[in-house]
């Protein structure tokens with residue numbers, strides 16, 4: 339082997355399973371995408387992952403390169419040794435040590451990490467977190483995922499459950515959350531929450547463009563479009579999400595005095611609608627020193643943060 343060592347990054351979602359062969363620079367040399375198809379059960383999934391790793395090994399060999407290790411981002415509560423405590427979307431993976439199983443099947447060193455942590459690590463190595471040694475990343479999608487990077491390392495916590503800041507309490511008697519708590523950040527700043535708030539505003543019968551979109555049930559993106567067309571109700575829904583994020587950001591600024599808050603995911607595409615209310619709440623609630631230090635920026639890698647962060651985990 340004469341080429342540079344390459345690393346395999348795998349992003350396992352509820353729907354898609356992505357594989358990438360990544361150079362130390364973050365360049366994606368080769369990639370493949372398939373379906374997770376978890377309903378077929380555990381063994382077919384393990385075989386597809388092992389098969390994907392063999393395919394990428396072949397691609398590395400074509401480039402006279404060796405594979406230096408494998409990293410896999412998995413949705414769920416993952417202990418640092420690769421044991422999957424729970425995975426709501428991929429239940430058959432629960433209570434197994436995925437790292438040991440795949441290391442035994444493939445012969446490679448394997449690292450398993452939470453998918454949101456993989457996203458944060460990807461941004462830290464190759465994206466919007468490069469200039470910020472310590473940051474919190476929030477992925478605003480169907481839910482709100484969180485990953486905490488301290489001095490360029492993921493902080494996983496004692497049990498691997500750290501960074502779940504989507505379930506920080508923002509309003510003590512607020513909206514009920516799937517996690518059992520009330521008033522979680524996720525209930526205000528996720529795409530699901532924004533769509534629900536829009537449907538509620540339509541049902542309340544106010545004068546808003548939202549009534550005419552998608553039968554009164556607009557998506558978060560459609561709410562953003564309406565806000566940009568001057569709809570006050572739509573803008574108010576994004577302002578509420580921004581305020582919830584600002585309250586969350588103030589706590590994290592005072593607790594950790596980190597460099598940045600990175601926002602990614604579908605809702606972060608409307609960063610312009612969130613940023614003002616977010617900054618206002620942050621400055622109202624945090625110390626001037628910690629609020630001024632905390633840059634609020636968008637992630638740069640989009641969905642690729644998952645494969646890149648998983649590969650970064652394999653780089654060690």
Ligand SMILES: [Zn+2]
Nearest residue numbers: 505515517522
């Ligand atoms: Zn919650």
